[in-house]
Amino acid sequence: MGKLQEMPPASAIALQMGAKHYFDAVRALLDVFAPRKHLHSIYVTATIPSKSIISALEVLDVDLKRTHFVDCVSSMMMGFSEKDEGAVYVESPTMLENILLKVEFLIRKLDGADSVVIIDSINSLAIHNSLKILSEFLHILINHLRSRNAYTVIFAMEEYTTEEVENILSLVCDETVNFTG
Amino acid sequence: MKERISVDNNEKNMISSRSASRGVAQAVEASDRVRCLTGIDGLDNILNGGIPKGNTTLVTGTCGTGKTSLGLEFILHGAEEEEVGIFITATETSEKLMESMIPYDFFRPKLLKEGKVEFLSLHELYKTAGISGPEIDSKGAASLIKAVVAAVKKRKAKRLVMDSVTSVCARLSTEDRIREFITGLSHALAKEGCTAILISEVPAGSDIYSPYGVEEAVVDGVVLLGNLERRGDLLRTLQVVKMRGATHSRAKYVLDLTSCGVLLAPLLKGGG
Structure with missing residues (x-):
C-alpha cells in the first residue's frame, strides 16, 4: 500500500492480487488509501454485486459514506429487484460506454471533489468483452480520469490474468503494484 | 457533496447545466461565427463550441431517444445565461413539462x-394564426410563422424549441409547403438572433432523418x-450529421439522460 500512497493524483495503477487478498485490498483502498488522501471512491464492480461488497465491508466496520458504487452485475442476476440507494446500475458489463457515463455522472455529482475510481476487475470485464474493446474502454476511461485529476485503480486477479490482460494493463497504467496483504 | 450520493438509477429525462469546458471556450473564440452554447458539454465539444447563433437545427429520432430532454436542456441552460427561451409544445402539456x-x-x-423559460402550446399558436381546419395552407403557414416570431419578439427570446415540427408538417400536406414553412421560420428566427431546435419524430426502425x-x-x-443494438444491449446514440457554419465531429456517441444533464461518451469500436 506504501507504493500506492506515493502515486500522484491522475495516476493509473494496476493492483495485482491473489484471490485470497481480495477483501483486504478493497478494505485497504476504501479504508486507508482514500481517507488518507481525502478522496471519494467510485467503485465499479463487475465481479460481485455492490450489495454483497457493502455487506462485507460493513461487517469489517469500513465507513462507506464517501464510497459510491457503479454496479454492473446486479441487473444481470435473475430475480434482482432490491437496489441500494447509494449505487448506480449498469445493465451489463458489456455496456462499457454506460460505465463511462455512470462514472462521469458520479464525478459530476461529487462537484469537483477529489476521487479515486476503482475498477473491480479487469478479469471480470474480460469475461464479457473482447480484449480490443476492453483496451479501448480503459484507454478512454483513464485519459478522461487523468483530465479530471482522479486516480484510477484497476484490480487484476493473479489467478486469472493472462498475458494479453497483462499487456493491456502495462499499456494503460503508470504502475503495477502487487498487493500481498 | 459530503455523504454518499442517493441515486435513482431509473431516472429518466433528467438534465443538468454545466459551464462549457475551457476547450469549448477556446473553440468559440477561434470561430468566425458567434456560437450558442447548448450547455450540454459533450455536444458543445462535438460542435467545437456550440450551435452557430441563429441556426435552425433539426433534432430527430424515434420515440424515447431523448429529443425532448435535449430540447429542454438547451432552453434551461440558455435561461441560466440570461437568454430567454421558448418551448413550443404539441405533445406534452406545459404542466407536465414543468x-x-x-x-x-x-x-x-x-x-x-x-x-x-416560457412554454407555449402549439394549439394556442394555431389559434393566434387563425388556423382552425386540419390542413394548413400557404397563408396559414405564413401566419403561423408570424405568430411564432411575434412570441419571440415579445419576449426577446434567443432560443426556441418546437416539439415537434412533425405535427405541423403533417398538416401542411405538401413538400413545397413544408419547405416554405421551415425555410420561412428559419430565416425569420435568424433575423431575430434566435437559435432554434425543431424536433422531428421518425418511426421506429426507420433510417430516415424526417x-x-x-x-x-x-x-x-x-x-x-x-x-443502437449491440449484442443484445440497446444503447442510446447521438450523431451530428450536419451543422452549417461549424466544423464538427460526425462520429456516433452514446448518450445517457441523467439528473445532471445529457451525458455523452464515445461509441467504442472494439477494433471493428
Whole structure:
C-alpha cells in the first residue's frame, strides 16, 4: 500500500492480487488509501454485486459514506429487484460506454471533489468483452480520469490474468503494484 | 457533496447545466461565427463550441431517444445565461413539462417566475394564426410563422424549441409547403438572433432523418438521436450529421439522460 500512497493524483495503477487478498485490498483502498488522501471512491464492480461488497465491508466496520458504487452485475442476476440507494446500475458489463457515463455522472455529482475510481476487475470485464474493446474502454476511461485529476485503480486477479490482460494493463497504467496483504 | 450520493438509477429525462469546458471556450473564440452554447458539454465539444447563433437545427429520432430532454436542456441552460427561451409544445402539456424538469439538479423555479423559460402550446399558436381546419395552407403557414416570431419578439427570446415540427408538417400536406414553412421560420428566427431546435419524430426502425424527407434539407443542422443494438444491449446514440457554419465531429456517441444533464461518451469500436 506504501507504493500506492506515493502515486500522484491522475495516476493509473494496476493492483495485482491473489484471490485470497481480495477483501483486504478493497478494505485497504476504501479504508486507508482514500481517507488518507481525502478522496471519494467510485467503485465499479463487475465481479460481485455492490450489495454483497457493502455487506462485507460493513461487517469489517469500513465507513462507506464517501464510497459510491457503479454496479454492473446486479441487473444481470435473475430475480434482482432490491437496489441500494447509494449505487448506480449498469445493465451489463458489456455496456462499457454506460460505465463511462455512470462514472462521469458520479464525478459530476461529487462537484469537483477529489476521487479515486476503482475498477473491480479487469478479469471480470474480460469475461464479457473482447480484449480490443476492453483496451479501448480503459484507454478512454483513464485519459478522461487523468483530465479530471482522479486516480484510477484497476484490480487484476493473479489467478486469472493472462498475458494479453497483462499487456493491456502495462499499456494503460503508470504502475503495477502487487498487493500481498 | 459530503455523504454518499442517493441515486435513482431509473431516472429518466433528467438534465443538468454545466459551464462549457475551457476547450469549448477556446473553440468559440477561434470561430468566425458567434456560437450558442447548448450547455450540454459533450455536444458543445462535438460542435467545437456550440450551435452557430441563429441556426435552425433539426433534432430527430424515434420515440424515447431523448429529443425532448435535449430540447429542454438547451432552453434551461440558455435561461441560466440570461437568454430567454421558448418551448413550443404539441405533445406534452406545459404542466407536465414543468414537472419533468424538477428532478434536474440545475433546475431553478425562479427561471419560470422570471419569464426566462416560457412554454407555449402549439394549439394556442394555431389559434393566434387563425388556423382552425386540419390542413394548413400557404397563408396559414405564413401566419403561423408570424405568430411564432411575434412570441419571440415579445419576449426577446434567443432560443426556441418546437416539439415537434412533425405535427405541423403533417398538416401542411405538401413538400413545397413544408419547405416554405421551415425555410420561412428559419430565416425569420435568424433575423431575430434566435437559435432554434425543431424536433422531428421518425418511426421506429426507420433510417430516415424526417418523415417527409424535406425537413433535413432546409435546416442548418441535423442532430440524429437513435438506438443502437449491440449484442443484445440497446444503447442510446447521438450523431451530428450536419451543422452549417461549424466544423464538427460526425462520429456516433452514446448518450445517457441523467439528473445532471445529457451525458455523452464515445461509441467504442472494439477494433471493428
